[in-house]
Amino acid sequence: MSVLLDAGDFETLAWDYFTHAAADGVAHCEVFFDPQAHMERSVSYDIVLAGFQKARERAESELGITSELIACFLRHLPPAHATATLEHDAVQASFAAGHVIGIGLDSSEKPFPPELFQDVYRKAGALGLKMTAHAGEEGPAAYVKTALDTLRVQRIDHGVRVIEDEALLQRIAADKILLSICPISNVFLKGVASVADLPIRQFLDAGVRFSINSDDPAYFGNNYILANYCAVQEAFELSAAEWVAICEGSIDGSWCGQERKEELRARLRSVSEEWVGRCGT
Numbered sequence: 187m188s189v190l191l192d193a194g195d196f197e198t199l200a201w202d203y204f205t206h207a208a209a210d211g212v213a214h215c216e217v218f219f220d221p222q223a224h225m226e227r228s229v230s231y232d233i234v235l236a237g238f239q240k241a242r243e244r245a246e247s248e249l250g251i252t253s254e255l256i257a258c259f260l261r262h263l264p265p266a267h268a269t270a271t272l273e274h275d276a277v278q279a280s281f282a283a284g285h286v287i288g289i290g291l292d293s294s295e296k297p298f299p300p301e302l303f304q305d306v307y308r309k310a311g312a313l314g315l316k317m318t319a320h321a322g323e324e325g326p327a328a329y330v331k332t333a334l335d336t337l338r339v340q341r342i343d344h345g346v347r348v349i350e351d352e353a354l355l356q357r358i359a360a361d362k363i364l365l366s367i368c369p370i371s372n373v374f375l376k377g378v379a380s381v382a383d384l385p386i387r388q389f390l391d392a393g394v395r396f397s398i399n400s401d402d403p404a405y406f407g408n409n410y411i412l413a414n415y416c417a418v419q420e421a422f423e424l425s426a427a428e429w430v431a432i433c434e435g436s437i438d439g440s441w442c443g444q445e446r447k448e449e450l451r452a453r454l455r456s457v458s459e460e461w462v463g464r465c466g467t
């Protein structure tokens with residue numbers, strides 16, 4: 187991280203990500219970044235955003251990839267630090283300009299339960315920002331519940347330990363809360379011993395809405411989204427129709443505009459018409 191210093195460095199980083207995403211067939215992505223990790227080492231938020239914005243514009247015009255940015259707070263830092271970051275002028279300006287559409291909560295889940303961050307989420311909610319939080323990755327299902335009840339998040343990142351609480355599982359399915367799952371990083375971080383141990387089949391059977399994602403490829407074995415899709419396929423042998431359902435849920439739970447959602451659905455329809463028939467399921 188210490189090599190990321192000027193806007194060009196952040197543009198290069200983001201562009202590298204986008205070219206990998208394009209190679210994997212990505213059409214839209216919602217990307218997390220950690221403002222505090224850079225501001226703490228005296229790299230200004232404006233520098234980070236300027237680089238990301240350039241890469242995002244280029245990704246849209248040259249690769250056809252649309253994107254949104256989600257600013258994550260680091261839960262190992264004091265909650266008041268998260269609130270001060272949210273209130274920073276440059277951060278507020280990025281929300282007002284629509285350059286950053288939502289907030290998240292990442293870093294070590296335990297022993298930092300979601301409710302510690304109620305203040306920053308209350309303020310983000312008042313601004314009309316989208317809200318998600320890592321929960322139920324290494325922390326218990328109870329953290330997912332408090333993220334929903336006290337932080338009022340609309341999505342949960344990971345959330346795989348929801349499987350330990352049947353009532354919560356049913357609630358998440360009924361309320362169509364998107365779980366953004368990162369199978370390979372779950373193995374790297376020892377949440378599960380192997381991808382086959384993830385509750386993918388139970389989630390499908392229970393009608394839980396989830397997406398399959400990459401997670402910090404530089405940290406987790408250089409694995410981008412297709413590697414995560416393939417790892418799930420190798421472990422669960424899903425049918426083409428099941429993949430279509432996963433992708434439909436990902437689009438429904440995404441935070442892009444309605445018009446873009448329709449374009450993504452049309453693209454999915456054309457792929458599924460071809461492949462569901464070819465695969466016979």
Ligand SMILES: Nc1ncnc2[nH]cnc12
Nearest residue numbers: 292293294320371401402
């Ligand atoms: N899987 C993960 N868990 C917690 N914090 C993260 N930051 C990036 N990836 C993360």
